Amino acid sequence: MFKWGCQTLLKANKILNKKDVLVPKWEEILQSLTPYPTDENGLRIGGDVPFAKSHRHYSHLLMIYPLHLMTCSDTANRSLIAKSLQHWHSMPGALQGYSFTGGASIYALMGEGDKALDYLKTLIHKFVKPNTMYTESGPVIETPLAAATSVQELLLQSYNDIIRVFPAVPGAWADVSFDHLRTEGAFLISAVYKDHQTRWVKVKATVDGICTINPGFDAAAHVHLRSARGRLRQQDLISQQNSGLVNFSKDMAKGTYQIKMQKGEEMLLYTDKTDLNIPLGPVAFKSHSALNFFGKKHFK
DSSP states (O other), X not given: OHHXXXXXXXXHHHHHTOOOTTHHHHHHHHHHXXXXXXXXXXXXXXXXXXXXXXXXXXXXXXXXXXXXSSOTTSHHHHHHHHHHHHHHHTOGGGOXXXXXXXXXXXXXXXXXXXXXXXHHHHIIIIISOTTSOOBSSSBOTHHHHHHHHHHHHHHEEEETTEEEXXXXXXXXXXXEEEEEEEETTTEEEEEEEETTEEEEEEEEESSSEEEEEEOOOSSOOEEEEEOTTXXXXXXXXXGOTTSSSEEOOTTSOTTOEEEEEXXXXXXXXXXXXXXXXXXXXXXXXXXXXXXXXXXXXXXX
């Protein structure tokens, strides 16, 4: 938390152009912090305290989620994250519903949608009450709310200045769509996933800013930009890489685009394989057995 706090203060200071007198102190602290303690089981609670006892919470993994200080972009980190998560859940004695929302969100960060969904199913069938609420010694409202967040993170993630669309859709979900989910940077995202592929993504900027987005395509994207009045400002920006509007940084992951947007503008991303007539809307269930009705579940 201390590391995240100092990094966040530095970022806010830069965005707001405040030139805070404490900047040198924050930078000094970040340079002086010790590495995260680890052992053969992954991340430890402290340098001399291993994670050796079952617990429902994952305070020793906060740098992974929700702080995103340690990410899967590095192969070594990915291995450490996987090992730490598996070790935490290898001792089930004290695990509760919140343990499975946290585990689902971490698996979502890893792009492991199927494993995340398995954790959410465990939550629903073992811990959540028939009215979708949850209790331990008393009402624990944060667990159902965390579960809703975990579901959204299968479809959309935004952290460390990058928006990731459909980053961890479970294999059982062939068709998915969502409308106007808000991300970091004050962008509203709408998208359609059909037959296990991202079909199109729309972005609306509610403030001026740079949108860095990975739309989840398996091919190069076309990008169209419309003004707040609906006028086509730029068409197929990918062919205009030197226009200053689109950036393909070598530091960015494959398939990630960076576009300057003005307040009110809307951007459409799609590929040559996209059928733009695929509508955004509720997904029809093919069988009632797949539905998760309120109340007691007969298929439990």
